[in-house]
Amino acid sequence: MKRVFAEWQNRVRAEYRSAAITAGVLHRSIAVGIPRELLDKGQRIVADELDHAELSHACLVALGGPDEPPMLDVAQLQPSTDEDGVLAGLVDAIVQSFCLGETFAVPLFAAMREGCSHPAVEPMITRVLRDETVHRQFGWDMLDVLLAIDEHGVRDRAAARLPRFIQGYRRAYGEPPAAPEVTATERSMGLIPAAVYKDVFHDTLESTITPWFARRGIVWEAL
Numbered sequence: 230m231k232r233v234f235a236e237w238q239n240r241v242r243a244e245y246r247s248a249a250i251t252a253g254v255l256h257r258s259i260a261v262g263i264p265r266e267l268l269d270k271g272q273r274i275v276a277d278e279l280d281h282a283e284l285s286h287a288c289l290v291a292l293g294g295p296d297e298p299p300m301l302d303v304a305q306l307q308p309s310t311d312e313d314g315v316l317a318g319l320v321d322a323i324v325q326s327f328c329l330g331e332t333f334a335v336p337l338f339a340a341m342r343e344g345c346s347h348p349a350v351e352p353m354i355t356r357v358l359r360d361e362t363v364h365r366q367f368g369w370d371m372l373d374v375l376l377a378i379d380e381h382g383v384r385d386r387a388a389a390r391l392p393r394f395i396q397g398y399r400r401a402y403g404e405p406p407a408a409p410e411v412t413a414t415e416r417s418m419g420l421i422p423a424a425v426y427k428d429v430f431h432d433t434l435e436s437t438i439t440p441w442f443a444r445r446g447i448v449w450e451a452l
């Protein structure tokens with residue numbers, strides 16, 4: 230059960246960090262005058278991510294894990310400094326965390342739900358999967374609004390940053406470290422086998438992420 234507990238503790242941290250990242254996106258969005266409708270969606274997403282963190286913790290406890298909240302790394306929750314200005318910082322956050330992060334999250338949670346049967350875990354994953362579809366859409370809608378503000382600047386910024394951002398997700402999902410196979414019991418509790426992470430990474434990059442950027446004139450050179 231050690232690996233199941235560690236995984237759910239990591240999920241609590243990741244969801245809480247998503248709330249902080251989205252709050253940063255919201256702050257920058259207010260600063261650059263993003264339309265109200267998207268600001269409202271951003272607020273909803275901050276609330277969703279805080280819910281996801283709580284729900285992940287509830288799963289951890291229901292599975293028999295430790296009751297106390299996992300330790301958080303405050304450095305991971307700091308807002309970035311936006312060295313190239315607030316618009317560039319917003320483009321980076323949208324591209325990295327939404328057009329990539331939330332777009333990978335949708336098929337990952339779908340894969341998680343497919344294998345999961347534990348009564349405490351399944352409803353949580355169903356709720357998260359529903360929310361992640363909204364979060365993914367927010368990211369691509371935001372990118373369109375940003376392109377309308379500064380088409381060439383945003384395109385160039387996204388294309389320049391994408392290789393490094395994609396590399397980060399490749400390390401996390403596409404090239405998982407060698408570890409014992411996920412067992413049927415672990416799978417029923419929401420863990421995903423490494424091969425599934427790998428397939429989702431490559432399929433989503435190829436069939437969703439690359440064409441959705443290309444449609445917006447954003448292409449990049451692979452590292």
Ligand SMILES: [Fe+2]
Pocket residue numbers: 244247277278281357
């Ligand atoms: Fe989430």
Ligand SMILES: [Fe+2]
Pocket residue numbers: 247278331334360361364
């Ligand atoms: Fe999300």
